[in-house]
Amino acid sequence: MRVNxxxxxxxxxxxxxxxxxxxxYVLRERMGLPGSKNACEQGECGSCTVRLxxxxxxxxxxxxxxxxxxxxxxxxxxxxxxxxRQDAHPGGGCASGACGTSLDAAQxxxxxxxxxxxxxxxxxxxxQQAFIDAGAVQCGFCTPxxxxxxDELLERNASPSDQDIREALSGNxxxxxxxxxxxxxxxxxxxxxxxxx
Amino acid sequence: xATTGTPTNITQGSKTKGGIGESTLRPDGTLKxxxxxxxxxxxxxxxxxxxxxxxxxxxxxxxxxxxISEAVAMPGVYAVLTYDDLPTExxxxxxxxxxxxxxxxxxxxxxxxxxxxxxxxxxxxxRRAAAKIKIDYAELPVITDEASATAPxxxxxxxxxxxxxxxxxxxPNIVHRQPIVRGDADEAAxxxxxxxxxxxxxxxxxxxxxxxESGLAVxxxxxxxxxxxxxxxxxxxxxxxxxxxxxxxxxxxxxLSGVGGAFGGREDISMxxxxxxxxxxxxxxxxxxxxxxxxxxxxxxxxxAKLYYEHGxxxxxxxxxxxxxxxxxxxxxxxxxxxxVGNASSLSVGPYVIDxxxxxxxxxxxxxxxxxxxxxxxxxxxxxxxxxxxxKLAAKLGMDPVEFRQLNAMEQGTIMPTxxxxxxxxxxxxxxxxxxxxxxxxxxxxxxxxxxxxxRALPGGLSNTTHGEGVVRGVGYAVGIxxxxxxxxxxxxxxxxxxxxxxxxxxxxxxxxxxxxxxxGGVTVxxxxxxxxxxxxxxxxxxxxxxxxxxxxTSASRQTYVTGGAVKNTCEHVREAVLEIGRRKFGSYHxxxxxxxxxxxxxxVVTDGGEVLADIAEVLEDESVELELEWRHRxxxxxxxxxxxxxxxxxxxxxxxxxxxxxxxxxxxVKVVELAVAQxxxxxxxxxxVVGQIQGGTTQGLGVAVMEEIIxxxxxxxxxxxxxxxxxxxxxxxxxxxxxxxLELADEHAPYxxxxxxxxxxxxxxxxxxxxxxxxxxxxxxRTPVRPEHLTxxxxx
Numbered sequence: 001m002r003v004n005x006x007x008x009x010x011x012x013x014x015x016x017x018x019x020x021x022x023x024x025y026v027l028r029e030r031m032g033l034p035g036s037k038n039a040c041e042q043g044e045c046g047s048c049t050v051r052l053x054x055x056x057x058x059x060x061x062x063x064x065x066x067x068x069x070x071x072x073x074x075x076x077x078x079x080x081x082x083x084x085r086q087d088a089h090p091g092g093g094c095a096s097g098a099c100g101t102s103l104d105a106a107q108x109x110x111x112x113x114x115x116x117x118x119x120x121x122x123x124x125x126x127x128q129q130a131f132i133d134a135g136a137v138q139c140g141f142c143t144p145x146x147x148x149x150x151d152e153l154l155e156r157n158a159s160p161s162d163q164d165i166r167e168a169l170s171g172n173x174x175x176x177x178x179x180x181x182x183x184x185x186x187x188x189x190x191x192x193x194x195x196x197x
Numbered sequence: 198x199a200t201t202g203t204p205t206n207i208t209q210g211s212k213t214k215g216g217i218g219e220s221t222l223r224p225d226g227t228l229k230x231x232x233x234x235x236x237x238x239x240x241x242x243x244x245x246x247x248x249x250x251x252x253x254x255x256x257x258x259x260x261x262x263x264x265i266s267e268a269v270a271m272p273g274v275y276a277v278l279t280y281d282d283l284p285t286e287x288x289x290x291x292x293x294x295x296x297x298x299x300x301x302x303x304x305x306x307x308x309x310x311x312x313x314x315x316x317x318x319x320x321x322x323x324r325r326a327a328a329k330i331k332i333d334y335a336e337l338p339v340i341t342d343e344a345s346a347t348a349p350x351x352x353x354x355x356x357x358x359x360x361x362x363x364x365x366x367x368x369p370n371i372v373h374r375q376p377i378v379r380g381d382a383d384e385a386a387x388x389x390x391x392x393x394x395x396x397x398x399x400x401x402x403x404x405x406x407x408x409x410e411s412g413l414a415v416x417x418x419x420x421x422x423x424x425x426x427x428x429x430x431x432x433x434x435x436x437x438x439x440x441x442x443x444x445x446x447x448x449x450x451x452x453l454s455g456v457g458g459a460f461g462g463r464e465d466i467s468m469x470x471x472x473x474x475x476x477x478x479x480x481x482x483x484x485x486x487x488x489x490x491x492x493x494x495x496x497x498x499x500x501x502a503k504l505y506y507e508h509g510x511x512x513x514x515x516x517x518x519x520x521x522x523x524x525x526x527x528x529x530x531x532x533x534x535x536x537x538v539g540n541a542s543s544l545s546v547g548p549y550v551i552d553x554x555x556x557x558x559x560x561x562x563x564x565x566x567x568x569x570x571x572x573x574x575x576x577x578x579x580x581x582x583x584x585x586x587x588x589k590l591a592a593k594l595g596m597d598p599v600e601f602r603q604l605n606a607m608e609q610g611t612i613m614p615t616x617x618x619x620x621x622x623x624x625x626x627x628x629x630x631x632x633x634x635x636x637x638x639x640x641x642x643x644x645x646x647x648x649x650x651x652x653r654a655l656p657g658g659l660s661n662t663t664h665g666e667g668v669v670r671g672v673g674y675a676v677g678i679x680x681x682x683x684x685x686x687x688x689x690x691x692x693x694x695x696x697x698x699x700x701x702x703x704x705x706x707x708x709x710x711x712x713x714x715x716x717x718g719g720v721t722v723x724x725x726x727x728x729x730x731x732x733x734x735x736x737x738x739x740x741x742x743x744x745x746x747x748x749x750x751t752s753a754s755r756q757t758y759v760t761g762g763a764v765k766n767t768c769e770h771v772r773e774a775v776l777e778i779g780r781r782k783f784g785s786y787h788x789x790x791x792x793x794x795x796x797x798x799x800x801x802v803v804t805d806g807g808e809v810l811a812d813i814a815e816v817l818e819d820e821s822v823e824l825e826l827e828w829r830h831r832x833x834x835x836x837x838x839x840x841x842x843x844x845x846x847x848x849x850x851x852x853x854x855x856x857x858x859x860x861x862x863x864x865x866x867v868k869v870v871e872l873a874v875a876q877x878x879x880x881x882x883x884x885x886x887v888v889g890q891i892q893g894g895t896t897q898g899l900g901v902a903v904m905e906e907i908i909x910x911x912x913x914x915x916x917x918x919x920x921x922x923x924x925x926x927x928x929x930x931x932x933x934x935x936x937x938x939x940l941e942l943a944d945e946h947a948p949y950x951x952x953x954x955x956x957x958x959x960x961x962x963x964x965x966x967x968x969x970x971x972x973x974x975x976x977x978x979x980r981t982p983v984r985p986e987h988l989t990x991x992x993x994x
Binding site: 018020021028029032033034035036037038039040041042044045047074075076078079124128129131132133135137138139140141142143144147163165166167169170171172173174175176177178179180181182183 | 220222223225226227229230231232233234235236238239241319321404405406407408409455456457458459460486488489651653654659715716717718885886888889892893894895896897920921922926927928929930932934935
């Protein structure tokens with residue numbers, strides 16, 4: 001089958017998709033977007049977390065056909081997504097869920113560079129930079145999923161408590177860090193966002 | 198240096214920015230946060246096929262026949278391989294003993310053993326084809342424990358063993374045995390006022406690295422193969438891969454691809470040979486990526502263990518003697534079992550002074566899943582038992598458990614049970630003092646004045662099982678000792694190639710090693726070392742491959758010591774070569790070139806008095822300096838096979854933990870409230886990474902204390918929980934605040950005085966949590982992990 005959807009602000013179509021393929025497989029193997037990771041492929045580890053119409057989901061549990069006509073943001077598009085949010089909603093999150101999720105908004109928003117992968121040319125989002133600065137990246141395999149989940153948390157809740165952070169990230173396993181530096185990173189990103197206001 | 202949370206730059210180790218002692222950031226950090234870092238499962242090649250392994254559904258059986266006809270006939274299938282298709286007479290591989298079949302021949306010895314391989318154009322096609330292969334098994338009785346392994350009429354897991362341990366083991370189903378006898382434990386026991394005995398069980402833990410076993414094999418024009426793979430030791434893989442492919446080593450070119458964690462689970466071969474076989478057969482690139490289910494069968498696990506301990510002490514609290522027997526279950530193949538036995542036995546006393554000991558450690562062959570390396574490597578199991586014994590002794594003597602440990606703590610100069618003197622700082626008592634002195638976290642943090650309790654901070658968390666009623670708190674302590682590096686006479690060397698040249702007017706250093714970066718931060722530290730030694734800011738870390746000499750394994754807490762040592766050593770020789778060029782060019786202009794101690798700092802050649810003689814760029818101009826050198830730490834020796842005596846270890850590292858737990862005694866649920874750690878690291882080359890490693894190791898110890906266990910059915914030896922649904926690793930909700938207190942007492946024998954750090958925090962974390970749960974509940978709790986039924990007394994046998 002053919003699946004038409006939007007990935008990181010850019011319209012995509014995937015051909016010859018087998019009905020059983022997951023969104024994760026389509027992103028990684030057909031779209032050339034391997035940032036979403038394949039650690040358990042049964043929705044337990046959160047490594048493949050993406051946003052589907054704004055909602056964080058495990059892309060391994062989403063059948064490719066389910067994303068027809070919908071909008072997906074992956075870690076590759078996170079920096080652009082955060083920039084767009086900053087431009088469209090300066091100084092605040094958008095807890096309404098209306099941020100960048102309407103088809104109209106998605107159509108107006110183009111990722112840079114054009115292939116949707118930010119690369120060295122693109123700036124990092126605040127949460128990406130905070131993960132690097134706080135030492136929250138070790139092997140890094142859990143990092144893409146954690147970044148997408150943490151970014152969504154900070155969009156909903158600009159100054160989360162430690163318990164809020166723990167609750168929001170409890171679906172994302174990390175085996176390297178002991179989570180302390182991930183907490184540090186989310187706190188750091190929140191503090192920087194507050195400073196920037 | 199004492200740190201909690203995010204440390205800032207603590208010590209300035211070098212005048213060149215970004216040198217050792219600074220918390221410089223990971224060079225791969227940006228790629229990892231943007232999703233562009235290429236992990237082994239992300240590899241892609243035009244015209245690529247997907248490989249799939251068919252694994253045995255039974256633990257022990259003769260293979261009567263394999264029928265591949267239906268699988269071969271499926272559209273999209275390019276190859277189906279069985280044992281008969283192996284290209285050469287060498288059919289087995291192994292780290293130390295070559296007892297592991299590439300594909301089962303004649304027999305399977307454990308649940309999940311690879312039997313056949315498929316290559317197809319879509320991973321689902323490959324899976325479906327593998328499912329169509331028919332295997333006729335004639336099941337055999339399973340060996341699952343010491344009693345069944347060593348029974349006089351026991352079936353041999355490996356008939357006709359001829360490895361070098363066979364002459365020293367009492368039964369062919371024992372892989373290796375290491376006794377250690379020092380002093381006279383029976384005689385010393387007569388001086389004891391109290392004696393405590395204990396029998397402890399340590400469950401089978403999984404490394405559960407997040408990046409699955411995966412890689413890409415590409416056939417090359419010369420008949421060889423290029424392999425891009427996640428591993429811990431490229432050259433060890435190469436030595437095992439080339440013979441079974443029937444290729445000379447130079448025709449197997451290996452490049453490290455991104456590694457998503459390892460923790461010992463990538464020391465053994467997994468999909469490497471299988472992918473190469475399929476690529477060579479089909480003439481096409483072949484990618485294999487395990488899913489999580491297969492990953493649980495694709496790597497060795499931590500040895501489950503039974504430990505039998507006896508300790509004595511006088512009434513004033515001095516340990517008199519220790520006797521122990523440690524039985525490790527190595528499963529169907531040897532893997533690293535012999536070395537795990539060496540560690541478990543030689544570290545079985547812990548960081549304590551006991552002159553009279555009688556120790557025996559063995560590893561079994563069984564039909565359970567193969568076990569091998571995992572963070573802590575034999576020392577973890579022993580620490581769990583001896584720390585429980587320390588608490589029992591202290592309780593029986595009416596002493597404070599920390600004071601009791603301090604009274605018996607080893608120190609620099611203590612003689613190990615192997616007869617080896619501890620010749621660097623061993624601050625065991627001090628680590629315990631620091632942990633104990635730390636203020637306790639406030640009681641009942643879940644209570645909020647005038648409002649409902651914050652259930653997220655309670656045992657059971659968001660499942661809302663308690664609002665604080667029936668919740669009791671406990672505090673527990675533990676300390677452990679781990680060896681650093683490969684022991685028992687192993688030639689544990691590393692190689693570094695360092696190049697220095699001028700690019701765009703700036704001096705640049707390139708560091709090329711075969712070190713596997715598995716997340717630990719070696720790439721960060723190597724650049725720091727090069728900056729410190731060569732005085733340059735720009736350092737490029739060359740990708741790790743087999744085009745440079747071996748770096749040894751990224752395991753045993755050894756990589757910063759040994760490959761870091763190799764980088765330092767090679768940089769020193771490069772520096773000398775650069776200075777020699779400088780002397781040749783500019784020696785006549787200033788006498789200091791000949792007379793002063795010269796350094797490279799901040800891009801310049803300077804005297805030890807700080808006088809600048811030249812820019813490095815001026816010295817080098819169009820010349821470059823490149824050297825590739827091996828480096829070794831001081832040698833070790835094998836343990837005597839009867840007495841266990843010998844200078845077997847290079848270095849020791851020490852960590853201590855204090856755990857605070859809250860237990861819901863009604864439902865048997867545990868919340869770890871805080872897990873504080875103090876560790877001596879000798880010298881923190883990168884404080885941020887050091888703290889991260891200590892917190893990560895601590896969390897793996899917490900995991901095995903309260904949730905992590907691969908459950909193997911004792912009747913069938915089948916794995917019951919190969920998924921992240923059923924094998925639980927700690928989430929961010931299960932993991933408490935982990936304050937870290939770092940000591941830096943230099944080891945004069947090590948580069949920069951450093952001490953390997955990765956493993957020690959995994960040791961004492963587990964017994965500290967267990968001690969805290971015992972303290973909260975008053976229960977004995979002699980097994981790990983502790984499950985709710987152990988706390989509520991509702992366990993069914």
